[in-house]
Amino acid sequence: MYCVCKEHVELAIDKFVDEYEDAPDLVNLSKTKFSAWTPPERCEWCEGPAEILVV
Numbered sequence: 001m002y003c004v005c006k007e008h009v010e011l012a013i014d015k016f017v018d019e020y021e022d023a024p025d026l027v028n029l030s031k032t033k034f035s036a037w038t039p040p041e042r043c044e045w046c047e048g049p050a051e052i053l054v055v
């Protein structure tokens with residue numbers, strides 16, 4: 001699972017496919033609320049805001 005900015009979505013998808021050998025689901029963090037989990041504010045690979053959850 002990766003929380004990434006828009007620029008790193010493709011990188012996250014590549015890594016996800018490498019790791020799990022399956023296509024990920026993309027969740028827009030700004031449009032989704034989680035009751036039991038707070039997503040990180042920062043991208044996995046840069047200081048940009050985490051906008052997409054790749055899971």
Ligand SMILES: [Zn+2]
Pocket residue numbers: 004005006007008043044045046047048
């Ligand atoms: Zn990023």
